[in-house]
Amino acid sequence: MNQQVIVAGGGIGGLACALALARSGVPTVLLEQAAAFGEVGAGLQLGPNAARVLADWGLSDALQACAAFPEALHVRDAHRGTGLGQLRLGAMAIARHGQPYATLHRADLHALLLAAVQEHGLTELRLNTRLASFTESPEGVVTTLDDGSTLVGPALLGCDGLWSRVRAQLLGPQTVRASGHLAYRGMVRMADLPVALRANVVTAWLGPRMHVVHYPVRGGEWMNVVAVVHGVLGQGHGGEPGSDPQAWTHEAQAADLKRALGPACSAVLSMIDAVPAWSLWALNDRPAMSGAHEHAQGRVALLGDAAHPLRPYLAQGAAMAMEDAWTLARIVKPARAPLDWPRALARFADTRWERNARVQQHSKRNGRIFHATGLVRWGRDTAMRWLGERLLDNPWLYDGPPEPAQDPTLSPHAKRKT
Numbered sequence: 001m002n003q004q005v006i007v008a009g010g011g012i013g014g015l016a017c018a019l020a021l022a023r024s025g026v027p028t029v030l031l032e033q034a035a036a037f038g039e040v041g042a043g044l045q046l047g048p049n050a051a052r053v054l055a056d057w058g059l060s061d062a063l064q065a066c067a068a069f070p071e072a073l074h075v076r077d078a079h080r081g082t083g084l085g086q087l088r089l090g091a092m093a094i095a096r097h098g099q100p101y102a103t104l105h106r107a108d109l110h111a112l113l114l115a116a117v118q119e120h121g122l123t124e125l126r127l128n129t130r131l132a133s134f135t136e137s138p139e140g141v142v143t144t145l146d147d148g149s150t151l152v153g154p155a156l157l158g159c160d161g162l163w164s165r166v167r168a169q170l171l172g173p174q175t176v177r178a179s180g181h182l183a184y185r186g187m188v189r190m191a192d193l194p195v196a197l198r199a200n201v202v203t204a205w206l207g208p209r210m211h212v213v214h215y216p217v218r219g220g221e222w223m224n225v226v227a228v229v230h231g232v233l234g235q236g237h238g239g240e241p242g243s244d245p246q247a248w249t250h251e252a253q254a255a256d257l258k259r260a261l262g263p264a265c266s267a268v269l270s271m272i273d274a275v276p277a278w279s280l281w282a283l284n285d286r287p288a289m290s291g292a293h294e295h296a297q298g299r300v301a302l303l304g305d306a307a308h309p310l311r312p313y314l315a316q317g318a319a320m321a322m323e324d325a326w327t328l329a330r331i332v333k334p335a336r337a338p339l340d341w342p343r344a345l346a347r348f349a350d351t352r353w354e355r356n357a358r359v360q361q362h363s364k365r366n367g368r369i370f371h372a373t374g375l376v377r378w379g380r381d382t383a384m385r386w387l388g389e390r391l392l393d394n395p396w397l398y399d400g401p402p403e404p405a406q407d408p409t410l411s412p413h414a415k416r417k418t
């Protein structure tokens with residue numbers, strides 16, 4: 001049988017998976033439905049946990065070359081413009097968590113992972129290739145592609161995102177949930193911003209039923225701006241009523257955004273006015289993971305958004321996909337071929353699901369806190385003033401990913417010895 005593990009999806013999760021497995025000596029074939037890897041998306045934040053994964057893969061210099069490393073997170077009131085709390089990042093993130101806090105363009109992270117995958121040479125990249133379905137036997141997984149051809153491998157890793165076909169077949173039909181939140185996204189050259197707004201910090205402006213976040217990307221040459229409001233595509237916002245919910249972006253207008261934000265301080269309005277073009281992204285998700293069975297069954301596993309789509313309010317979508325990949329490779333590495341894949345994937349699932357579920361719940365809770373009104377808003381602001389850094393830091397998250405427990409019996413060879 002072909003010994004290439006099949007990776008469905010070539011986003012951050014799929015490339016991370018192929019890279020991590022290549023570093024453990026496992027060959028993969030990666031299927032990506034898009035015709036090309038391109039400049040898609042906008043900014044991402046990577047906490048020290050994600051920087052640790054990249055460092056372990058020897059990619060700290062590559063990260064250094066394309067990311068920005070903000071000095072702090074400033075949380076401010078979007079109406080009054082006043083400061084609510086702050087968390088020192090920069091050198092302090094390294095002192096606290098051993099790794100930096102980075103902000104970068106998704107395309108730059110994607111490109112650095114792709115370059116590393118190509119350098120290792122153990123991954124066959126197939127663009128324009130869409131997985132349709134799979135069947136599993138005790139010996140392997142047979143995947144069928146949209147063109148009707150088949151591919152056989154010892155395991156299938158579904159890294160095919162929120163609308164995952166691998167997930168639909170593994171767990172049965174489940175609906176993706178519309179969160180009722182829309183993200184307006186745009187980028188502006190730092191040099192084109194009013195001087196007062198050109199800061200090397202992550203700024204989060206909180207208001208009732210909305211928030212705006214901006215941070216530097218591309219080594220600090222650009223500012224990435226995201227504004228999240230409550231609403232539905234096509235109803236007072238970009239996109240047509242009934243627009244394809246799977247489409248990543250729709251054109252958007254600053255006027256619609258301002259109307260949806262309601263009253264905002266002059267700094268928020270100046271930032272919005274400075275952005276030359278906006279796109280719109282409807283935020284969808286699924287309930288938090290409820291058990292290891294949602295991560296893996298038999299020879300098939302789900303990683304990244306396919307397993308645990310995240311609302312962006314803890315900025316961990318890319319980080320958790322990379323943590324998944326890192327963990328799987330740590331489990332696979334000690335085993336001698338032929339690997340007991342069902343057992344390795346079960347161990348992966350046991351190691352990952354609770355942490356991923358916690359991050360899903362925490363992200364959702366952050367959304368409620370960011371958009372709070374009335375007494376909850378008052379309580380949030382008071383707590384932020386008194387507890388500041390203690391509330392904003394997340395050591396349980398940033399000190400990860402947790403090391404999986406070792407299992408010396410993973411390969412049949414080792415099993416015979418015990």
Ligand SMILES: Cc1cc2nc3c(=O)[nH]c(=O)nc-3n(C[C@H](O)[C@H](O)[C@H](O)COP(=O)(O)OP(=O)(O)OC[C@H]3O[C@@H](n4cnc5c(N)ncnc54)[C@H](O)[C@@H]3O)c2cc1C
Nearest residue numbers: 009011012013032033041042130131160161304305317318
């Ligand atoms: C186009 C795009 C732009 C994004 N931009 C941002 C951004 O600006 N900011 C942000 O925070 N997050 C962004 N994200 C989301 C973010 O990348 C993910 O939340 C996170 O990185 C986890 O990635 P993932 O690889 O699990 O899923 P995804 O990033 O969704 O990647 C899934 C990949 O699988 C491919 N795929 C899907 N189905 C199939 C199939 N049947 N066969 C083969 N291939 C398939 C998709 O084309 C995609 O490349 C973006 C995602 C996408 C797809």
